[in-house]
Amino acid sequence: MSKSNNVYKDAYNRCLRLLDETKSLPSEPELGTLLGVSRTTVRSILARMEETGLIDWNKRNKTVLRAPRPEDFFPEEETDSLAEIIERSFMRRLLAGGAEAGMQINELELAREIGVGTTSVREFLIRFSRFGLIEKRRNSHWVLKGFTRAFALELTEIREIFELRSAAAFAALPEDSAVWADLDRLELEHRQLASEIATRFNEFSELDERFHRLIHRASHNRFIVDFYDVIAMIFHYHYQWNKAEERQRNEVAIQEHLAYIAALKSRDPGKVDAACRKHLKSARQTLLTSIPEGRQMQPA
Amino acid sequence: MSKSNNVYKDAYNRCLRLLDETKSLPSEPELGTLLGVSRTTVRSILARMEETGLIDWNKRNKTVLRAPRPEDFFPEEETDSLAEIIERSFMRRLLAGGAEAGMQINELELAREIGVGTTSVREFLIRFSRFGLIEKRRNSHWVLKGFTRAFALELTEIREIFELRSAAAFAALPEDSAVWADLDRLELEHRQLASEIATRFNEFSELDERFHRLIHRASHNRFIVDFYDVIAMIFHYHYQWNKAEERQRNEVAIQEHLAYIAALKSRDPGKVDAACRKHLKSARQTLLTSIPEGRQMQPA
DNA sequence: GTAATGTCTTTTATCGGGAAAAAACATTTT
């Protein structure tokens, strides 16, 4: 079987959405950039679109013949990369409970249960290990360290160090830096979301990530920027898992963000520090309350 | 070929050194713990030792018949794991120059040149990516970010944040903590090394790592502890590469460590902070001077 | 002559297989 063509399927689906907007598609290289794939994949997409009568394709001419129908799309689950499938499956087990600290992780068993090769699982575990939740025993199995209270505290400690620093760096950026426009745009999005919170509260998670990444980038330090991957990952699954009071929490967070943005715009270090601290404190609280107190990691 | 038996060969060599010290070897499980391998490997070792007339092996009885000779040992290069081989080979290229920032890294080519399978190279690159020197383009090649001045500055910035924090935590540890004994032992080792600096200056690198790891552990934060892997890796290869003024540098560093240790023992936060800062500053300087000024990373 | 399309080559992502090493189970020894 070797390799699934999820890249093609995902790009195909995204390309279908373009058909609604135009009467004819752009050049192959242009489509490639637009969809983030190579020309090889673009040509496969065009070939299929011609086959299914969606477009008429003749060299430079790619005329749209009809609007895409629901059945033209590939099923969602076929557009995920193996890495995403493995990650989701792994995180589900991890958060579903029964995943005690100290437990062994078996590559072969994981591979079998998910229905993929061992190589993909190995690569996933190696990549995943930087999140600090698992650890490798040389020439042997992986050990689960567990999504514990200790983990959350260690994670948020670093987050707070890094974000306070990044926020200070952000506020010190020159007037003509492009980030101020980015910040304005984010502020607007926050206000829009706040006004429609009743129906759109679940969109906050994505906005949250973009906001914090913008701030972290101001550190100009790859280790700080990369560390946000760990935070984003944890919060991503945390949000999926723990929906209790979601709307309420997000409403509070939006207001904190707006205060934080105002502080950044004031460029007053003291205000920035205070607003940042306040928000981080409640973020930590949210995370901590979702972790059951009972089980603690055993000392090694 | 599938898998090399380097674990066996390395353990065999280490086991040979035990023969000098005793008249008979301990039980199989005990040997396994001692050598850090499974009983399966222990039994392979014993089997060969019997074959080559090194021991007489009969059930619980493992009598040493003769002292090991140089030709009994497996060649050093056969005892390295594939991961180590790939890492060394990769770092040599990286530091040997000609490795410009932005350059592409080709898995297949690397695998061919080192003479290993692509899987091992891929796994290495994934593991290595957390050091911040390379980056993956989705569905495509890796990009070298380069061992640049910017890298060194970003690395040392984090190091300083983490170590100042860890040092403060260390000094605040209770009197009865085991770390104070560890620190005393390290202090002694420093003094011994200082007195024989003329002949043993190249042993400093290893002592340096142990010292800093001890301090970082006081943070009780896995992300801080793990980050020292990045520092250790960089300094390890940096030391191998840049031997200029090595003795002089190490002599200074030992004195700084001793002052740092004294400050920790005083448990005076102000003194700790000052001694730590002073040492980190000169460590940063050492690293920076070894990096050519000229080439800078291109903005993305 | 620039930028597209058409064609061919190389590289990446992933699997299955096989030897090395670990782990589990059964049996013996003290």
Place this chain on the structure above:
DNA sequence: AAAATGTTTTTTCCCGATAAAAGACATTAC
């Protein structure tokens, strides 16, 4: 009965192979 040895099973590590995807080169269109 605790701990060793003997035996069998399982898992990890690593390679080679193959389809998907990217990339390079050749050709054509404007």
